[in-house]
Structures are given as C-alpha cells and as structure tokens.
Amino acid sequence: MKKDIILSGVGGQGILSIATVIGEAATRSNINLKQAEVHGMSQRGGDVQSNLRLSDDDIHSDLIPYGEADMIISMEPMEALRYLPYLSKDGCIITSSKPFVNIPVYPSEESLQAEFRKLPNVQMADIEQMAKDLGAPKSANMILLGMAASKIELLSLDKLRSSLSRVFARKGEKIVEDNLKCFEAGLNLKSK
Amino acid sequence: MKRLLLGDEALALGALNAGLGGVYAYPGTPSTEITEYIQGNSLSKERGIHTAWCTNEKTAMEAALGMSYAGRRALVCMKHVGMNVAADAFVNSAITGVNGGLVVVAADDPSMHSSQNEQDSRFYGKFAMLPVMEPSSQQETYDMISEAFELSEELHLPVLFRMVTRLAHSRASVEISNPLSMKQYDAASEKGWVLLPAIARRQYNALIEKQSALQKASLETYHNRIETIEKDPRQPEIAVVASGIAYNYVLEAVAKYKGNLRILKISQYPLPEEKIKRLTKGVQRIIVAEDGQPFIEEQLCKSYKNVEGRLTGLLPRTGELTPDTVASALGIETKSYFQPSGILEARPPQLCPGCGHRDVYAALNKVMEDYPKGRIFGDIGCYTLGALPPFKALASCVDMGASIGMAKGASDAGLFPAVAVIGDSTFTHSGMTCLLDAVNAKSPITVVLSDNLTTAMTGGQDSAGTSRFEAICIALGVEPEHVKVVVPTPGNIPSITETLREEIQYKGVSVIIPRRECMQTLKRHQKQTQSQKPTDNQISSDNQTSK
Structure with a gap:
C-alpha cells in the first residue's frame, strides 16, 4: 500500500511539523517514507509545500507524479487548490477554511467556496478558531493531522499519538498536551 | 541503526x-x-x-x-x-x-x-x-x-x-x-x-x-551500473542513461512502462566509457535523463547517434526534472484528474513583518522620488525582496557583492545618484573589495550596508563582520564622517531620509549602516531566553529514532 500526501500552506504556518510527526510515526512503524520540503527564500511568507510519500514497498521518486496524491492537507484554502493537478481521482482535500491574506489580490470567499464545491472529497474546518477555543492557538496544524489521521491507514492512531508526544516532548508537557488535544479534536471532527 | x-x-x-x-x-x-x-x-x-x-x-x-x-x-x-x-x-x-x-x-x-x-x-x-x-x-x-x-x-x-x-x-x-x-x-x-x-x-x-x-x-564503482527491464520480448530495447536523482524518476516510470529498457545508472564521473559502449550496443534510441544542464547528453552526442534528451526537446531544456517529465520522455502519459484552479493568485515570498529592511526601502524610495535618473543596485539576500511590490526599489541583483561594484561602474559612466544596497554578510563575503575600488576612485556612490546582525536568508547563521563594520569601512578608506549608523524603525524613517539626502550629495564614498536585528533571529533569541535550548542534534532532532 502507498499513501502520497501533499502538505501545503504559507511559509511559517507549520506544515513541516505535520510532516515531522508523520515521519516519526512512519519510521517507528517500519513504513518507508520520502519527504521533499521547501527551504530558503519561499519560507518568507510565500507558498510552501511538501511532498510526503509513505509506502510498505520501495519509494523511488521524492516527488509525487501528477494525479497520484491521495491527500492534500493544507493550512490555507487557496494553497490547497494550487496542487489540484497532483490529486488522484479519489483523493481528498483536508484544509483550513480560513484564508491567510498577505497578498494584495486574494480570491473572494464565494469563488473559493465555489471551487471547493466542484471537488468530490473536501473536508474543511476553521482550525484556527477551534484551536483558540481549545486554548491551544499554536497547535491548529495538529487539528488538520487529526482530521487526516484515519485516512493515512498505513499508520495507526496510537502510533501517531505517541509520535506526536515524542516530537513535541522537548518543548514541555503543556505543549504536548495542547497538541494532543488538537489532534483528538480533529479526529472527532472527522467521525461526525 | x-x-x-x-x-x-x-x-x-x-x-x-x-x-x-x-x-x-x-x-x-x-x-x-x-x-x-x-x-x-x-x-x-x-x-x-x-x-x-x-x-x-x-x-x-x-x-x-x-x-x-x-x-x-x-x-x-x-x-x-x-x-x-x-x-x-x-x-x-x-x-x-x-x-x-x-x-x-x-x-x-x-x-x-x-x-x-x-x-x-x-x-x-x-x-x-x-x-x-x-x-x-x-x-x-x-x-x-x-x-x-x-x-x-x-x-x-x-x-x-x-x-x-x-x-x-x-x-x-x-x-x-x-x-x-x-x-x-x-x-x-x-x-x-x-x-x-x-x-x-x-x-x-x-x-x-x-x-x-x-x-x-x-x-x-557499483554506483554506475547497467540494469535491464524486460516486459515484452517482442519490443525493441531502449537505452536510458539516468544520472543522480533522475534514476529515481526512471524507476518510478518503470512500473507503468510496457516495453524494455536497458538503464545505465550514473553516479560517478568521468563517464564510464566501456559501460556506455555496452549500454548502447544494438539499441535504436539512447535517452539521457539528468537533473541540470545537458552535461552527459553533450558528451554522448559526439560519439553516438540517436541521443535524445534536453537538447532534442524530449525533456524540457530548463528546470528540474520531475517524475512526469521523465515518464513522458519514455512515452508514458501521467494524467491529472483535476485542472488547476482558475482563481489562484501568486504568493511570492516577502520581507517579514517588522523587518528593518522594510524601513530602509521606505526611506530610500522617498529620497529617490527626487532623483528619477538615479538607481539603486541590489545584492543577494532577504533584501533582494525589495525588488518586488510594494517597494520595487532595485535596478539589479546579480551576484554576491555586485551592488557596490555596479554602483561604482554606473557612477563612472555618469549615473547619479548611484546607490548600493548590500547586507552585512554579503558585504564581508564579496563587497569589501568593491568598496576599496570605489574609495580609490573617490566614486560619488552611497552604500547602504543593511546590517541585521546575521546571514538571514539562509536561516540566521553567524555573519563574519558583526560589530566591526564601521571599523572595516574606515580601514578601507571611507572618511569616518561619512560612515553613519542609523536604526531602521518606522519612526526613524524621516531621519534616515535626511541622512540619505546628505550623503547622496557628498562627492565621495559614503556608507550608511542601518542596524537592527533580524526578526527571525530576534524571535529565536527571545524563545531561547525563555527555555533551554537543546544543543545536540543526536538527542533533540524531531526526526530521529534508532532501532
């Protein structure tokens, strides 16, 4: 089995932390992984993406071919749409609904929603508001991971939880708790 | 492990x-x-x-x-x-x-x-x-x-x-x-x-x-090896030279490929001549997949016919290879099920909120309004982003240190005012020698040495000249009264503007040093004082486990 995931967002939103947790879980589950990420100039508030490939078989290319991504996980709605040519026929989009507007021209809310209505499998949530309500405003990205968790299939929920704890351990117990809380909230959102 | x-x-x-x-x-x-x-x-x-x-x-x-x-x-x-x-x-x-x-x-x-x-x-x-x-x-x-x-x-x-x-x-x-x-x-x-x-x-x-x-x-070397893939004995074999990561893209395509391939994986040069002879013997087509310029392809063209790659248009002439371009070169269609959205807007990188370079450009643009024939020559670093909206301040960005050299040359040709914007790390990397040339020629140029105390673009590494820039400029011969330090904040823009106007009028080399810490390193330093910083990547990296 393989899972090809595109993570997207705006530089500084924390997509690489999602990749780090998945990477930790994959390594500890003996699942092969390749994860290409963006460093350098575009990290300064520009569009960023990471190609994350999981498989129980060999992975050759670090990049996902067109039409093969099982999932687009995005911290920002317009950035989710940037990678549509990579999405597979049955692929899903899991995205924050809240635009991050740091450019002079940004599509209207209406046109954005119209684009998402054209797509078959979209799951959206105002993760920033949810994280604030949970008292963990900096952990919104883990809500997204929670929403995606059961679709990753190759990695068990428990392995994702324990990997999340390991990844954030050095930042202290409170941060681990915040992130776990957000992860669970995302997971519950999914099952509704 | x-x-x-x-x-x-x-x-x-x-x-x-x-x-x-x-x-x-x-x-x-x-x-x-x-x-x-x-x-x-x-x-x-x-x-x-x-x-x-x-x-x-x-x-x-x-x-x-x-x-x-x-x-x-x-x-x-x-x-x-x-x-x-x-x-x-x-x-x-x-x-x-x-x-x-x-x-x-x-x-x-x-x-x-x-x-x-x-x-x-x-x-x-x-x-x-x-x-x-x-x-x-x-x-x-x-x-x-x-x-x-x-x-x-x-x-x-x-x-x-x-x-x-x-x-x-x-x-x-x-x-x-x-x-x-x-x-x-x-x-x-x-x-x-x-x-x-x-x-x-x-x-x-x-x-x-x-x-x-x-x-x-x-x-x-084992890293240069021939691998054969036979899927249909009735079809002819195609030779593929795949160097570096292009090899991965070829293997990615192989799963969908229905014909026969003889692949030479290249990971060490000079090109192994005997292996290339073996690879190409009896084949009609030789496809070269390499990430970068057509280095192998040009060499093979001299000795072999039917070599295809970036030079023949089988693969794009520029840009990195992708699994899609390589698959397509092998005649395999990769397909998109969804077209790119029509409402997308570009999101280019930009200077961070609160960055001192912003205040520098705000002041420079204000001054340059009075000099429509003047030019600001840029350099390599975060501040190159001053070329993009909203500032659109830069006339050039070429290579490390070129801002000062180009300002001097333009000034030699009569361009006025010729202003250079260069970062602290880029200045010590390759700007100092240009400044010496300008001093020796008494060029009427204004150098803005924007000092954020770090090599910011690449993530905040130590900068070689930190805390010594005034001394370096004076030692290279810039008049001490024309080396001026300012603090780039929104509130200081009027006074920086004033300083720039004065120094542009000076008929020699002046260096203005706007100095304020990079916002990224500032945030990091603040975090570090709040919590202990792990120093050993063997223990602390997010991504390591042993088994």
Whole structure:
C-alpha cells in the first residue's frame, strides 16, 4: 500500500511539523517514507509545500507524479487548490477554511467556496478558531493531522499519538498536551 | 541503526562518521543544512572538528586545502554559484593534489528555487579534471561521501560531490554505520604544492596521467551500473542513461512502462566509457535523463547517434526534472484528474513583518522620488525582496557583492545618484573589495550596508563582520564622517531620509549602516531566553529514532 500526501500552506504556518510527526510515526512503524520540503527564500511568507510519500514497498521518486496524491492537507484554502493537478481521482482535500491574506489580490470567499464545491472529497474546518477555543492557538496544524489521521491507514492512531508526544516532548508537557488535544479534536471532527 | 535524514544531513553524518577533521562553508540554499548538522553533532565537539562558518566559498576552499595539506580529511560545502567564487582555489587544487581526503560539495539548484541561475557543477568537475560523485538517494549520499574521501586519498585529488535541491531537502530513512576514528596523516612535504610554472607543468601532466585511474574508478564503482527491464520480448530495447536523482524518476516510470529498457545508472564521473559502449550496443534510441544542464547528453552526442534528451526537446531544456517529465520522455502519459484552479493568485515570498529592511526601502524610495535618473543596485539576500511590490526599489541583483561594484561602474559612466544596497554578510563575503575600488576612485556612490546582525536568508547563521563594520569601512578608506549608523524603525524613517539626502550629495564614498536585528533571529533569541535550548542534534532532532 502507498499513501502520497501533499502538505501545503504559507511559509511559517507549520506544515513541516505535520510532516515531522508523520515521519516519526512512519519510521517507528517500519513504513518507508520520502519527504521533499521547501527551504530558503519561499519560507518568507510565500507558498510552501511538501511532498510526503509513505509506502510498505520501495519509494523511488521524492516527488509525487501528477494525479497520484491521495491527500492534500493544507493550512490555507487557496494553497490547497494550487496542487489540484497532483490529486488522484479519489483523493481528498483536508484544509483550513480560513484564508491567510498577505497578498494584495486574494480570491473572494464565494469563488473559493465555489471551487471547493466542484471537488468530490473536501473536508474543511476553521482550525484556527477551534484551536483558540481549545486554548491551544499554536497547535491548529495538529487539528488538520487529526482530521487526516484515519485516512493515512498505513499508520495507526496510537502510533501517531505517541509520535506526536515524542516530537513535541522537548518543548514541555503543556505543549504536548495542547497538541494532543488538537489532534483528538480533529479526529472527532472527522467521525461526525 | 536507522535515522530519518535530509539528503544534506545524510551527507553531514556520513562525512563525520568517515573521520572528518573539519567542514568549511559559506551558507547557501540548498547546502546550508550540511554544515549546520555537523555543528550540532556531539561528535564534532568531542573531537574538536572545525565547524565555524567561513567568510566566503573561496576562503572555505583554501582553508580546507590547508587542512588536507596538514593531513586531515576536510569537507567544503557551498551552493552551486559558490563554485564560481571558489573556482580559483578549486581548479588549482587539482594541480596541487591533496594529502588528507578533500571533498568539495556543490549543491545545485535546478529550477532556481532559491538561486539566480541553474548552472551545473559537473562542468566544473570536468573542467578541473576531477572525479565527480552524484548520489541518487539519501542512503547513497551517506555511503558515497565516505567513498569520496577514500577515492580522494587514493588518487591524491579532491573529489567534487554534487547534490541537487530535491535530494538535499528530502528526507528518507538511512542506515547508519559506526563512526571511524579521525584520520590524521603526516603533513605533506612534496614540492608539488608550490605552483611555480615549472612545477605546475609537471603537476598538470601528472593530473592528465591520472585520468585513466579516474576512468577505472568510474568503471568499477557499483554506483554506475547497467540494469535491464524486460516486459515484452517482442519490443525493441531502449537505452536510458539516468544520472543522480533522475534514476529515481526512471524507476518510478518503470512500473507503468510496457516495453524494455536497458538503464545505465550514473553516479560517478568521468563517464564510464566501456559501460556506455555496452549500454548502447544494438539499441535504436539512447535517452539521457539528468537533473541540470545537458552535461552527459553533450558528451554522448559526439560519439553516438540517436541521443535524445534536453537538447532534442524530449525533456524540457530548463528546470528540474520531475517524475512526469521523465515518464513522458519514455512515452508514458501521467494524467491529472483535476485542472488547476482558475482563481489562484501568486504568493511570492516577502520581507517579514517588522523587518528593518522594510524601513530602509521606505526611506530610500522617498529620497529617490527626487532623483528619477538615479538607481539603486541590489545584492543577494532577504533584501533582494525589495525588488518586488510594494517597494520595487532595485535596478539589479546579480551576484554576491555586485551592488557596490555596479554602483561604482554606473557612477563612472555618469549615473547619479548611484546607490548600493548590500547586507552585512554579503558585504564581508564579496563587497569589501568593491568598496576599496570605489574609495580609490573617490566614486560619488552611497552604500547602504543593511546590517541585521546575521546571514538571514539562509536561516540566521553567524555573519563574519558583526560589530566591526564601521571599523572595516574606515580601514578601507571611507572618511569616518561619512560612515553613519542609523536604526531602521518606522519612526526613524524621516531621519534616515535626511541622512540619505546628505550623503547622496557628498562627492565621495559614503556608507550608511542601518542596524537592527533580524526578526527571525530576534524571535529565536527571545524563545531561547525563555527555555533551554537543546544543543545536540543526536538527542533533540524531531526526526530521529534508532532501532
């Protein structure tokens, strides 16, 4: 089995932390992984993406071919749409609904929603508001991971939880708790 | 033991475990993480390995050559354009040869994700007549870097090690070996290191004689190998030369391919001639897939017909390869089920909120309103983003240090005012010599040395001249009263504007130094004072587990 995931967002939103947790879980589950990420100039508030490939078989290319991504996980709605040519026929989009507007021209809310209505499998949530309500405003990205968790299939929920704890351990117990809380909230959102 | 590592980190750990004595580097995407990883590793501290950043790639290359002379294994790391800066030392190191193993890493950036060109460093290797290695995966990177040191010591030559962005910045699990002890040989004593013409001629002949040994090494290495894929015996076989990570894209396509392929994987140069003969025997088509410029393709075109690749349009002439372009070259359609959205807007990178460069450009633009014929010459760093809206302030950005040199040249031609904007780290990298030229010519130029106390663009590495810029400028001959420090904040824009106006009127070289810490490093420093900072990547990295 393989899972090809595109993570997207705006530089500084924390997509690489999602990749780090998945990477930790994959390594500890003996699942092969390749994860290409963006460093350098575009990290300064520009569009960023990471190609994350999981498989129980060999992975050759670090990049996902067109039409093969099982999932687009995005911290920002317009950035989710940037990678549509990579999405597979049955692929899903899991995205924050809240635009991050740091450019002079940004599509209207209406046109954005119209684009998402054209797509078959979209799951959206105002993760920033949810994280604030949970008292963990900096952990919104883990809500997204929670929403995606059961679709990753190759990695068990428990392995994702324990990997999340390991990844954030050095930042202290409170941060681990915040992130776990957000992860669970995302997971519950999914099952509704 | 397995670890999840970036290509850059696999290289770093491979070099450390090969008994490295020192790494010498100037930061540059996508090479920066190599040196950072070595700096953060506990083995570096235990063994006293040299890890401090260098002023530029040339000083790095020369110091590494000195370490090699003295008998230790040395690593030099840079981005591809750094090779242009290091080229004098690099090319001549092929003539002197080495003592302790010397490996030069050039991280190329096809598609220019974070660069101003996509030059291919393999040409430098061929030009200097040195072996070049080009791994295809993170594991191969780890394995080949120690082989590179061994080959360097065996041939007494530096080895060029080529990385590309997609390998440098991609993670995979890597099997790690135990660290070897640090290598220490006797210092060199041969005359060959003194490149007087008579000695240099002898050394050059020796280098040419060594070429057969390079050829032999390329022929014998497991990393250059022929693999055959037969799916339909009725169909003809196609030959594919796939170098570096292009090999992965070919394998990715093979799953969907219905014909027969004879693949030559290339990860070491010079090209293994015998293997190419074997590969091409009896085939109608030879496809070359290589990330970067058509380096292999140009060489094969001389001896073989029916070579196809970037030069023939089978693959795009520019930009990095992708699994899709390579699949398409093999006649396989990859398909998109969803078209790109029509409502997308570009989201270019921008200066951080609160960044001091913003205030510098706000003041400069205000002053330049009065001088429609004036120009601001830019340089390499975060502040290059001042070329984009809302500032649109820059007339040029070419190479490290060029702002001052170009302002001087433009001023020589009568352009006024000629203003240069250069960052602190770029100034010490390559701007100081340009400033000396301008001082000697009494050029009426205004240099804005925007000092954020760090090498910001690449993530906040130490900057070579921090706290000494006024002294450096005065020592180079700028009049002390025309070296002025300002603090770039929104509130200070009127006074900075005033200072700029005054100095533009001065008929000589002035240097204005807006100084305020980078917002990124400021945030990091604030966090560090709040909590303890882990210092050892063996323990703290988010991404490592052992099993």
